[in-house]
Amino acid sequence: MKQLQKFVKLCLGSAMALSMTACSSGSSSAAASTTQTETVDAQKEYGCNAINVYNAGEYIDTAVLSAFEKQYNARVNYDTFDSNETMYTKLLGGSSYDVIVPSDYMIERMISEDMLQPLNQDQQTNEADYDPAVLKMRDAYDKDGKYSVPYFWGSVGLVYDKTVVSEDDIKNEGWNILKDTKYKGNIYYYDSQRDGFMVAFKALGYSMNTENEDEIQAAYKWLREMNDTMEPAYVTDEVIDGMVNGNKGIAIMYSGDAAYVLSQNENMAWVEPEQGTNIWSDSMVIPKNASCAGLANEFINYMASYDVQLANTTAVGYTSVRSDVEKEMTAKDGDYYENDAYTVREDGKNDEVFHYNEKLTKALSDLWNKVKVQ
Amino acid sequence: MKKSRRIFSSIYMWIVLAFFYLPIVYVVFFSFNSSKSLSNFTGFSTKWYEEMFSNRSIMEAIMVTVVIAVIATAVSTVVGTITAIGMSKSKKVVREFITQTNNLPMLNPDIVTAIGFMLFFTSLRISTGFVTMLLAHIAFCIPYVILSIMPRLRRLDPNMAEAAMDLGCTPWQAMWRVIIPQIKGGIIAGALVAFSMSFDDFVISLFTTGPGISNISIYVYSNVKRVNPTINALSAIIVYVVTAILIIVNVIPMIRDRRKGKNYEAITEIR
Amino acid sequence: MAKKLIEIKNIVKTFDKQVVLKGISLDIMENEFVTLLGPSGCGKTTLLRIIAGFLDATEGHVIMDGEDIASIPAYKRDVNTVFQHYALFPHLDVYDNIAFGLTIKKEPKDIIDQKVTRMISLVGLEGFEHKDVTLLSGGQQQRVAIARALVNEPKVLLLDESLSALDKNLRKEMQLELKEIQREVGITFIFVTHDQEEALTMSDKIVIMKDGDIEQIGTPADVYNEPINEYCARFIGDSNIIDGVMKKDNLVSFDDEDYKCTDYGFAENEPVDIVIRPEDIDIVARNRGLLNGEVKSSLFKGVHYEIIAETSSGTSKTVMMHVTGEHDVVNKEAHERISASSFMMDLEDVASLSDSEVIARANAQAWTDDEEDVSLTDISYDVNNEVGVYDCTIGTSAGTKITIKINVVKPRAVEDAENEESIQAFDFFRTVDEIKESVALDTDLIRWADAYAWSTEDNSRVEIWDVKYDFDDQNITEGLYPITFSTQGRELKIETTDKHEVGERVGLQWSPEDIHVMKKMG
């Protein structure tokens, strides 16, 4: 079996070599800006030279990976997931990753289930540059960043086509516009139990961390009604191109994707309803069973660095966790100047951070499947 | 009247074929589009091909697909052949047991077979990845190999091996020199089926793969959420390769037949 | 005489420019059992299919009851077919197969039931009504096929090689039964076969076909006794067919002898074919018959013996076999032995002489003390393309060697002008052991002597029919032995109830009316 693995690695290696040469001509600024850094030999330094990274889809400028590989003479196997739950299940299924990028509540859960290993703080050098708001959120689930380094943060809101949806309706109805039959068949609903229910809870004026059975049932009913009357399309990352092309009038989106959509299609507008929303952050952690923790720590620090954060936020539109990057992006000549969706709302009085709650999660996952099954 | 019916039926056939080839032609056509769009052809360009060849994930997915298909085909063909030969000389109970058990993965929906593997590997704490995917592929390929060899073995004179041994062959020689040459067609057919099953597999691969290992199907599945014209290029290349291979395999013998002067009118006839 | 039912007028059928029927005309009467007889490819099945309506004739007409039926599709014709492999519908049982045609015609259920039941009893399948047809025996399937066709009450029943799939006993039985059924239902049967026995047994009229043409039409007795040519004679019954010359009316000659006959009307000295049926020849004492012969074989056929007698010999050539003692060469160091014989060969073959040819002709072999074969690797000879004696050395890689002579000669063939044949063979050398070990001595002798016979007419190869020698191969000793190779002479087949031993010299006798003289074919 070892032999076989070796053989396969050899094969993959040759394919990689082939593609690397082509990659190096990539246009990314990140690749360019990191070339001045000295190269490190990962094998010598950390005893291993390959890491498996598991991140959400559409969440990176892949050029930064090749740059990292070059700089550390290492290999990054990069996989993506649809949702935190998919990621969690995949880990349960025996997949071993070195770096994963879950959301706040999932990190809370993984810490409580003893699935993560502490970071080597000596290797983490970027904390000082982080947005204090992000660090405050982090401390709620991971005091002082023992296990995690933030990656992106943002909120959930509505992207709507100004030429299709009246601004008044949005302002007046907030989340409830998703049940406005005027827009029947014209809706993208985000296919995630957490976000899906969050919208319903907030529309009904409840907390998204509720454990109250009546409130959960009420939210479920809200969703069923929405589902039965509105014929929404349940999507995940498809929503990005869908809204860039203006296929539907309204979409529930993460602020980062929304920022990208707004930058591509000027008919699109962003709103975070007054009823409140979910403020979230995604962070990088290292699972207990990581096989190359040393390099993983290095990778996390690399991903938190100025150049890389700049490249990533430019490419995908999510809000950087670094104050300096965020400032640059929203400055007059920045990519997201006057882009409503880029700056995360910090003063919404109904806004909440989601916390892991086993009972709630379980109830929601079942109910969510039932909602989608029209 | 007969003539009009023939015209009608050939029109019908071409419509059905058009249905089959529409998406294939479409994807090949748009693989040369200069923009990302899948509905507007804005100009000819090969940039998606360039991008595809420089995309490491795609190249690795192709590599994984081919390597797994080749190994799975080789192993399942050898094991399947040996087992089929063994079965032909086994007691009925054993033969029935193997046949029935082999039917399971073929009759079961892929997804059931797939989760079976997944539960099995996780319960044994085997971390999923290339090896687990390969094992799963071998496991679902072998029944097809056996299935395509068994009928040939059944048609074989049961005394064939005995005759060979009577003439001084060891059992192994009898197998190599007498049985295998006669079931060669079945073995080749089995190997082809195994290869295409493995090459095209998605569901079982999805559930048994691990970090960093994707085959073409998984890559396509996890990358179709955004408009991604490199997938058009990848699809187009698969179309080219499959078409070329099938033409080589099928048309060359036909041309050879034609040279021998058989049925000149056949090809023109479908029109 | 019966009424004319079907008139076939000048039917021509071509497939892809290939003419399969060349203008067939034939009248078929009501209630007649007609057999179309001929080898496969003669067009008989094509003709049948044209009558059935499965094929359209390229030219000509099929007239039934005075009406041209060319435009009537198969399913509307008053004609039904029993197919070669019966073509029973595997998804229907016996009853439903038979009822098929009636159901199609939407006859009332009770009528169908009545008719089918009658048919089932006609063909003797009572109790099999609801059996799966695929599980029936060949004979039973045959009966279902006949019943299925007859139940529609056709005017004509066509049978396409319908008995060929049955085994011999069943076929005999079905022949009688078919004839019986035909008599009972009283309709016309057109039967296609390549089996002359079937044709003779059942038919009222036999139509012998060849290459898309009718050769002869007649009653079984007519075609048997008076075949119009060699082809018909061969097709009907076992015959002795001899090349001869018609000297004048009532006198025919073959093998240099004249014989009386009752035929006349040929030109003087016209070459003809002569038929003498085996059962018409009697065996009498030597010199008492019309000609003498020697019994070459005698086979017991149950009621009679089938005897082959040779009345004149073929072409022959005698050669000498030089039998020598042991001449193995022993190589003690290598523990090997080698043996080979000198041989003679035709000058014409020198050019194509190869190592393996030398080994074969010399019967060279080498073996170890343990009787393991050793390959012969070292063969040297220097044979010029002219008559002479040459040395040849054959050896193994271990150095074991033997030298033999290759005697290149100009062959002297024996030519027999009468038979238009030549034969040649060479003297040869063999050891006692080689002769003793031979499994098929006649074949080996032909090979060793390189015996070959051919027709001087067209140079085609003629089989060596006989190898004669006068030694006991198991107790042969060194010396010279003559061996005669000969081709086949005139042989006559005789059917007689008396037993005669092989080698017996006998006289053969027949009466002038037993000879039937036919015109030479095309």
Added chain:
Amino acid sequence: MKSFAKLTIPYIVWMTIMIIVPMLMIVLYAVTVQGNDVLTFQFTFSNFIRFFQDSIFPTVLWRSLTMAFFTTLICIAIGYPMAYAMAKLKPRSQAIMVLLVTLPMWINMLVRTYAWKGILSNFDLSSEICVYIGMVYNFLPFMILQIYTSLSKIDENLIIASHDLGANDRQTFLRVVLPLSLSGVISGITLVFLPAVSSFFIPKLLGGGQYVLIGNLIEDYFISTGDWNFGSAISLIMAIIILISMYVTKKLDKEPPEVND
């Protein structure tokens, strides 16, 4: 030939480990409580009860079955005439036709489905129709080839015999050709219905997230929700229903239905 019989031993071992044990694992998971270790499992029927208690799950199951049923029906409706037309061609043209029908099957199913996504994005079709198009597209070749094989195996003489016995073209088709090709239709049904019931990437890719089938549900419980026990129970229920329907179909094959015209 005892020595050859021994050749099956390695595969019997492998088969037990790689086919039987995984199947047993599904059963085991289906009847145990979530979160158990394999060795300390706690037996329960709650997963099955949960499935049938909530109308949602049977609804999805029913939807998948009807979807597969109609897909199969459409495949027969389109595939039969196609196979029939093919079988009527000259032998060489038949070979080319078979090649043309087979060729798309060699191209990765996902790739072909993905291609449809592009085409369908140009039209405003309901997600249900899109899923049907994808399903029929993917499974039609199987149906055509099965029916074609059974049609081309029919002895030409049977058709001639039928004409001979007075049946016209239509009657011959209904009473001889159709009943004899039924076995091909049946095996076509097996090859279409079975994967159609459990298909999950076609609805996912072409259904725009609006069309959930039982396969998607299983995928969801295994891949994202992570409730493998319930997922196993769903799979088991599906597998049993499929086996039953296969059994019924096979029975149909034995007794071809009466054809009335």
